[in-house]
Amino acid sequence: MAKRANPPENMKDIHWHMDILHNIDVGLIVLNERYEIEMWNNFMQNHSGKPPESVLGANLFSVFPELSEEWFCHKAQTVFVLHNATFTTWEQRPYLFRFPHYRPITGTADYMYQNSTIFPLVNTKGEVDHICVIIYDVTDTAVNKIAQQHANKQLQNLSRTDHLTSLFNRGYWELRLIQEFKRYDRYESPSSLIMLDIDHFKKINDNYGHTVGDEAIRCVSRVIKEQVRDLDIAGRYGGEEFGIILTSTNGDGACVIAERLRSIIEKQTVYAEGHEIHFTISLGVAELNDHMHDHRQWIEKADHALYKSKESGRNRCTLSAD
Secondary structure, three states: OOOOOOOOOOHHHHHHHHHHHOOOOEEEEEOOOOOOEEEHHHHHHHHHHHHHHHHOEEEEHHHHOOOOOOHHHHHHHHOOOOOOOOOOOOOOOOOOOOOOOOOOOOOOOOOOEEEEEEEEOOOOOOEEEEOOOOOOOHHHHHHHHHHHHHHHHHHHHHHHHHOOOEEEEEHHHHHHHHHHHHHHOOOOHOOOEEEEEEOOHHHHHHHHOHHHHHHHHHHHHHHHHHOOOOOOEEEEOOOOEEEEEOOOOOOHHHHHHHHHHHHHOOOOOOEOOOOOOOOOOEEEEOOOOOOOOOOHHHHHHHHHHHHHHOOOOOEEEEEOOO
């Protein structure tokens, strides 16, 4: 009986190489110059749900119409022309192909985050007529980094925020005040500062308790948040005193806003600990000008105007004359 000849060694090597390429845990696609798919490994099949017979020979953009043809061709052409690989990370583009993600550990991800590499395939003539696209599943890394960034942002917000009012705390608010002072010094854009506090706040605490006093402070902070613009900077300066930086606003404009705050708060009713209380605020306004040498002088001018409001009977707004 004749013996079956063993296959040539190079044939076995090719078989092994193909086995590795098809079963490796990254996506592999080979494209020709017309962007027709000539290789499609198991990773791509399993995650896309598209078997090889439905994609081989097909145009990449007909198989994945959601993929930006203009963007991908721009990336690929540099590979064809320059014979150099190009890379894309999930931070630049979350994914090349939107695949669902099934790992229970990273179940918070709506899709698979991907890094990708496109590199040239050189033929025997030294020409590049095919490119290979490699897709890496980096969902675990991406989800962990996004969670860390979110946690860092929360910590940063906590470090800037007053816990009772959810306005900026004094430290961060003063930092923004310094920045606004420097911005004026450079661009001379109008900017005004409102300092305000609750009238007879000690009596509220003494008569009704600190819980009611805290609710009065929260009431003022809610009104401030509702009335100021996104570009304005409001903070709790200390106790029952608040500061509001009004960017691109002159003194007269700031007085209009201050009067609106005064009027709204005068009409508020605070219900707490079985009590129903009404209260008022006094306000001082100072427009930033060339006579002020630093941000502290700006606060002093607004505070002095606030003191005049108190002296004049409270529940009013005063514009600094300087």
